Amino acid sequence: EVQLVESGGALVQPGGSLRLSCxxxxxxxxxxxxxxxxxxxGKGLEWVSAISGDDVSTYYTDSVKGRFTVSRDNSKNTLYLxxxxxxxxxxxxxxCAKNAASGTAFYDYWGQGTLVTVSS
Amino acid sequence: xxxxxxxxxxxxxxxxxxxxxxxxxxQSVSRNYLAWxxxxxxxxxxxxxxxxxxRATGIPDRFSGSGSGTDFTLTISRLEPEDFAVYYCxxxxxxxxxxxxxxxxxxxx
Numbered sequence: 001e002v003q004l005v006e007s008g009g010a011l012v013q014p015g016g017s018l019r020l021s022c023x024x025x026x027x028x029x030x031x032x033x034x035x036x037x038x039x040x041x042g043k044g045l046e047w048v049s050a051i052s053g054d055d056v057s058t059y060y061t062d063s064v065k066g067r068f069t070v071s072r073d074n075s076k077n078t079l080y081l082x083x084x085x086x087x088x089x090x091x092x093x094x095x096c097a098k099n100a101a102s103g104t105a106f107y108d109y110w111g112q113g114t115l116v117t118v119s120s
Numbered sequence: 121x122x123x124x125x126x127x128x129x130x131x132x133x134x135x136x137x138x139x140x141x142x143x144x145x146x147q148s149v150s151r152n153y154l155a156w157x158x159x160x161x162x163x164x165x166x167x168x169x170x171x172x173x174x175r176a177t178g179i180p181d182r183f184s185g186s187g188s189g190t191d192f193t194l195t196i197s198r199l200e201p202e203d204f205a206v207y208y209c210x211x212x213x214x215x216x217x218x219x220x221x222x223x224x225x226x227x228x229x
Contacts, residue, residue, distance in 0.1 A: 044221070044223045046220065113164060
């Protein structure tokens with residue numbers, strides 16, 4: 001059974017940093033690209049970042065480029081999102097999601113999310 | 121960046137009725153790289169449809185997707201009580217950015 005479990009969300013002050021983790025199980029982690037999607041309170045879904053299965057390629061939405069870094073540890077089956085210079089606009093529930101197949105970017109499994117709140 | 125516009129924003133229907141949700145793209149979605157997700161309150165999104173018309177594993181056949189180019193539709197043939205939720209379309213053409221539509225809420229009339 002595929003499971004994705006996010007952690008690391010917290011209340012953080014503007015300008016602060018946070019690292020999110022997503023522990024994966026139930027599939028061959030290194031075979032799949034992984035993605036972070038966020039959802040601000042009461043709002044829709046926003047794609048944030050993705051990383052290839054072999055850890056070679058990374059992608060970001062414009063609003064987080066230079067502030068967020070996605071990474072993965074395939075030996076630990078874990079995905080990460082390092083978030084720096086956080087602002088109120090980054091307040092959201094952050095989901096990790098598994099890309100369904102090689103070369104495609106739709107998501108067949110999602111975690112339950114971890115909440116990031118940026119506030120003073 | 122491909123912008124996806126979903127309509128209507130809210131659809132008020134009764135159980136047993138047919139729901140038709142629209143997703144319009146600002147430019148052609150090549151290879152029909154369009155997916156639909158369902159999200160219930162307090163839950164993560166669930167994949168319903170990919171490739172515009174292929175049902176994901178375990179999705180009932182009352183859900184169907186259609187369309188091509190810039191116009192796509194998700195149809196729920198007969199609404200069950202558990203189908204009242206928010207639905208999002210998503211395009212995954214080429215490299216990121218990946219984009220989602222703003223969502224359609226299907227509520228009980």
